[in-house]
Amino acid sequence: MIYVKVYSERNRFMPVERPWLKLRRLLKAELRWGPGLGAEVEGAVLQQKLATIEDVAAMAGVSIATVSRAINEPTKVADATRRRVIDAIARTGYTTNAMARSLRMRRSNMILILAPDVGDPNFSNILVGLETEASKRGYGLLIGNTQNDPSRETDYLRFISSNQADGLILFTGHLPFGLAQSPTEARLPPMVAVNEPVLGQDIPFVGVDNFEGARVAAEHLISQGHRRIAFVGHAPNREINRLREEGYRAALGGAGIQIDPRLIIDGDGTTESGRAAAELMFVRDALPTAFLCVNDATAMGVIIALNARRYDLPRQFSVMGFDDISFASFITPSLTTMKQPRHRMGEAAMELLLTLLAGEKPKSREVLLRAELILRNSVSRPGN
Amino acid sequence: MIYVKVYSERNRFMPVERPWLKLRRLLKAELRWGPGLGAEVEGAVLQQKLATIEDVAAMAGVSIATVSRAINEPTKVADATRRRVIDAIARTGYTTNAMARSLRMRRSNMILILAPDVGDPNFSNILVGLETEASKRGYGLLIGNTQNDPSRETDYLRFISSNQADGLILFTGHLPFGLAQSPTEARLPPMVAVNEPVLGQDIPFVGVDNFEGARVAAEHLISQGHRRIAFVGHAPNREINRLREEGYRAALGGAGIQIDPRLIIDGDGTTESGRAAAELMFVRDALPTAFLCVNDATAMGVIIALNARRYDLPRQFSVMGFDDISFASFITPSLTTMKQPRHRMGEAAMELLLTLLAGEKPKSREVLLRAELILRNSVSRPGN
DNA sequence: ATAAATCATGAAAACCTTTACATCATCGGA
């Protein structure tokens, strides 16, 4: 059904002659550039108003269509003409108005980044990778800090729905609230989840292989001779924690080590949870020789607790983290950990999103990068 | 002078009748919405094409001008009409196309952030403040990572010159290369420098009062009884270092303490420079009782060096930093330092920029916030 | 009762591009 407006008779206005509007348009060029531009070429950039494609066209003596082509499809214009246009562009200091272009092309060359906490150093390093790849391909980055607030998530989606952004990078681990209700995926904007996958939805994902990384970490401890290895950060409803714990279990299982359930300790990934976990070990009186922590923050908590109890690390206890956050190397003892390739994660995620955006089929909708074992001083052979 | 195009006779084309173009426009609404929208209201959002203001107008039975007014100046339309429009907006799922709006309004409600290193945690915390204030005022943030590369700086300026961003927040401490040559400030886009001022140019600035902060820090050490206080991070051509050293000198001068020039040590603010500085002290054999460091990274270097030499901190040496970076509390001993109000800096900078953007006169073109003394465990009375 | 001010609304311009369609010139081949 088409909605048709029916005007009442009294409302059917007749257009009025307003010749000055036309006149204004004709005078525009002069109003803009003022007299003397031709002579004072250098002065062009001094004008307050920006040059438009029309100014360039007039100066080069061609139509605006030709100017546009000279810029966007240079092969389609004759050499001599192109030179004139380029010259005119230089003289006027013309820059394409991105708004007009976006309006016409229906794409903005902008990507919206939705992150729960922009201040998180883990995030900001990935951001650098995202930025590298985006700017290489001529895309700009728009950042949205949601603080896990659904209303802020919805709010930021306006950039998508208002055409201000073409695609979406998700750090939040869940669909933004405004999109969550959509029954099918068909209407979702192009997006890629990074760092944390979106569960239950088939959203393209770029992240680190947490299972494999944790397995490598645990195997390193085993290779050093540890048998009683605690896992700090049990949280089965958090995907990252769950996968890392799986990796830990796989490694121990592979080495034929029975896991003492008292060595699996809850933790939400904060430094404080690590500290509490270590204390709990002493209460339980079921001490391990090594702590494999779900992340570096947790590991730092463990180390702080052990230091406070005056243990000599790593002689009496080994500790491993995961992430390689920036101060992992500064704590005493410096932390042996699994390094996340954050820069590459960012690049890979942006690459995947831009592929999607171009309408091409990506090689794979899930990219898992390997974490790298970083050897420092928080791990040694047990029982010295 | 107006550039006038003179067409040769052969080029004066006559427009051709192409009635289908008109037809296409007339059919647009139906093509877009398909049949049955009226009946299937909930289905409106399911259409691929987004609703435009015209669709809303048709559905509400008013002109697009009235729809625009109902949205932007609600008081200017009659109550009954406004309700109809709002209803139609809800039914179509209409969102204003930001590109069209920006094109027309000549402003994008976007702010470009130019930072040398987006991954720097110091930066990212300020960013959170910027974001808070910006999103409160309906502005979006566009980030540009320049890595101090002039060509990247110039490149990012395209967002300004193409109207994709209305204003600029500068973290770089200098004008972006593309703007640097401009002889007068008149042509600079609205911008605010944050964290580091732009020297030699009258650019509005928001930062911390480095002089005052360093003075408070030094006075704290003096109040603990220290007299031989080293300053680590002498670098007179860096504004921040210079000011903090001035504050240190002012405090010592105020307390009547002669400064031993051997206690002033070069440093570029890196952890490594702190470590080297501490080593140098031992070489010079002119040991202080306390180290006032130009920033926390330097202080960490000093602490690492002293720990490595098996000194007992803070009993044998006190160390103070500046910044309160996130791991200042995790190193042993935890670092007494001056906390930068980063969140507030971000907010204040954005507030200042938006004031400028609104064409209003700001209260002050320079905002200096006070750093806060954070007492931890790296400072004690000397000579125990 | 009439003139003047106010109110609600519409038509069309303006913002600045890109691009579909059209035109003319030129060149190569028959």
Next chain:
DNA sequence: TCCGATGATGTAAAGGTTTTCATGATTTAT
């Protein structure tokens, strides 16, 4: 010599807003 293909370029139509000016109707002031 003529015809078709190709190449260079122009015209005008989108693209979706906001806003100026105009119009009648209604209210207020005289």
